[in-house]
Amino acid sequence: MQITWPDPAAIDWGTALSTAQLNAKASVAGTFTYAPAVGAKPEVGVQTLSLTFTPQDKTKYPTTTVVRKLTVHKAQPPVRWDLPSAVLQGTALTSSQITTAPYAIYGIQGTADPASYMTADGKPLGTATTAAAGTALVQATFVPKDSAHYISSVISTTLTIAPAPAMAAIDFGDAKQTVQGFGGSAAWYYNKMTDDRMNVLFGTSGADSLGLSILRLRIAPADWNASARTADTGQWTAELENGISAQARGALVFASPWSPPASLKIVNADRTNPLYSGRLDPAKYADYAQYLNAYIRYAASRNVKLYAVSLQNEPDWDPKDYESCLWNADEMTAWVGGYGAAAISGTTTKLMAPESFYYSQATTDTLLADAKAASALSIVGGHLYGGTPNYSGAAQKLGKEVWMTEHFLDSVNKADGKTSWPTSVDDAIAMAKEVHDGLTLSQYNAYVHWWLVNSNDATPTGLIGTNNKPTYFGIGLKHFSYFxxxxxxxxxxxxxxxxGVRVSAFGTPPGAADSKAVVVLVNENAADVTLTTSIAPxxxxxxxxTPYRTTANATFERQPAIGVSANTFSISLPAKSITTLVN
Structure with a gap:
């Protein structure tokens, strides 16, 4: 009689035990009794899991007890920091001037450590210059009251330094990150989209065109032959067709797997499908690298040159009814450091991780703290479900691109009891606010929405409807993506x-022959606002x-040009509006 029970991967406190940990197998029939049982939530520390196997035929086989050790880490609290009020240029900066403070949601108590306030690059707050108007990135450490179960968490916010009350400033001499683009996902789109649809999504010439420049594809879990190192590439073909069309329109294309093939996983027996949940088998780490490399090469053979490939979509989310695979930070670090280079070997494709469900900063920091993993990784990706934009100091120090690779917003018009609703200008503003915060605070290099097209026009979440007309979510993104x-x-x-007024500025790189400038202004207030802005050209x-404006009564409507005199302009922003200015 043989009993096999893989060493369980570490979990965070609050995670209930399941067959992801309690997954022993025996070579003969019998019953498995675990202590603690499925559903228990172990305490922080190294805990003992015990299995008693009772064979069906007790005359031939003895009852056997096996133990395994399980590491339970402290959990990361979900922390927020609302944007504070502006301070005036020339002010001596102290933490007491910052009008908001970090806090945790879901009833988790705690406070910000007063001594932890500093600039995002780790300097004392007093060294942050306010001599020039603009934005300072500041950070602080949230210290949970329940330190036995939660780790302290660093959170960032943007502090506006205004030249005068209610006045804005733009400095084209202070360059931040390069923007790779904006896009959305065509995951599970098995049919090739029409040219008309692709032109609306990725074009820049039509009245409804959004000007997107990034497409995200799904890597279907194709059957893998480990001995021949080949995949059933027919399972990849259909979804790559849209990659060909997007790339023909100048878009970058990257791809994410929702699950490895079942043959490479330790499956979760609680799920109805082996592709749902489970973990990558450590004995198959090399196979998984070869599998991803095979996908990259097959995509190239179909004329899709992938800009990047992710090792896993949402490694910290365990849905019951669709493809997924769980990874903890240690597993991901081991795979990226040991096998990440092999996954992209012989190609120009970049490796992306971790694509956390809620943009886990702790996972990112663990990955980038490992020299081998950091060397193999080019892009830090993540989602914003249950999270908010936050600055990644570790990624910035190491020169890694930072991408927001999936999120969607529910319409403000959604309500209990409703079976359908339209999108509205409030949805466009919500989208524009999220993109603005991501580009200015997190300094994302790319923002990628979830599905491009509504899955159901009655309950819209896509950028366009099935009639190829932009939703207000699409309009909100267009104010950035088009120009x-x-x-x-x-x-x-x-x-x-x-x-209630947000300002962000973009343009061609310093020294470019065509000095293009793009300014996006969001007014979420219920009243008109007149904004005067100075420019350091x-x-x-x-x-x-030239303004392009969206209000409740107009979408991306071109307005008469406004003058810039002595490097200053003034503009009236209608209530609940988005305005993009271009030269």
């Missing part, structure tokens, strides 16, 4: 010059700016 082209740079600006000749 901010791949390779443009984010420049410093007063991100929140007054309550840094060699750009700006004499006028």
């Amino acid at each position: 901010i082209r791949p390779g443009y740079v984010h420049y410093d600006a007063t991100s929140l010059p007054q309550k 840094a060699g750009r000749s700006l004499t006028s700016l």
Whole structure:
């Protein structure tokens, strides 16, 4: 009689035991009794799991007890930090001037450590210069009251330094990150989208065109022959067709697996499908690298040159009814450090991780703290479900791109009892606020929405409807994606010059022959706002700016140009509006 029970991967406190940990097998029939049982939530520390196997035929086989050790880490609290009010240029900066403080949700108590306030690059807060108007990134450490179960968590926010009350400033001499683009997902799109649809999504010439420049594909869990190192590539073909069309329109294409093939997993017996949940078998780490490499090469043979490939979609989310695979930070670090280079070997494709469900900073920090893993990794990806944009100091220090690779917003018009609803200008503003915060605070290099097209027009979450007309979510994103082209740079600006007004600035790189400028203004207030903005042109000749405006009554409507005099312009922003200015 033989009993096999893999060493369970570490979990975070609060995780209930399941067959992901309690998954022993025996070579003969019998019953398995675990202590603690399925559903128990072990305490923090190294805990003992016990299995008693009672064979069906007790005359031939003895009852056997096996133990395994399980490491339970402290959990990371979900922390938020609302944008504070602006401070005036020239002010001596102290933590007491910051009008908001970090806090945790879901009833988790705690406070920010007063001594932890500093600039995002780790300098004391007093060294943050307010001599120039713009935006300072500041961070603090949230210390949970329940330190036995939660780790302290670093959180960032943007502090606006205004040249005068209710006035904004833009500095085209202070370049931040390069923007790779904006996009959405075609996961599970087995049919090739029509040219009309692709032109709306990725074009820049039609009235409804969104100007997207990134497409995310799903890597279907194709059957894998480990001995021949080949996959059933027919399972990949259909979804790659949209990659061909998007790439033909100048888009970057990257791909994410929702699950490895079942043959490479330790499956979760609680699920109805081996592709749901489970973990990558450590004995199959090399096979998984070869599998991803095979996908990259097959995509190239179909004329899809992948910009990046992710090792796993949402490794920290365990749904019951669709493809998934769980990884903890230690497993991911071991695979990326040991096998990540092999996954992209012989290609120009970049490796992305971790694509956390809620943009887990702790997982990112663990990955990047390992020299081998950090060397293999080019892009830090993540989602915003249950999370908010946050600055990754570790990624910035190591020069890694940071991408938001999936999120969607529910419409403000959604309500209990309703079976259908339209999108509205409030949805466009919500989208624009999230993109703004991601680009200015997190300094994302890319923002990628979830599905491109509504799965159900009655309950819209996509960027366009099935009629190829933009939803207000699409319109909100268009205010960035249409004019901010791949390779443009984010420049410093007063991100929140007054309550309810957001300002962000972009343009061609310093020294470019065509000095393009793009300014996005979001007014979420219920009243009109007049905003005066000063510009440090840094060699750009700006004499006028043309507004494109969305309100409750108009979408992306071109307005008469406004003048720029003595490097200053003034503009009236209607209530609940988004305005993009271009030269």
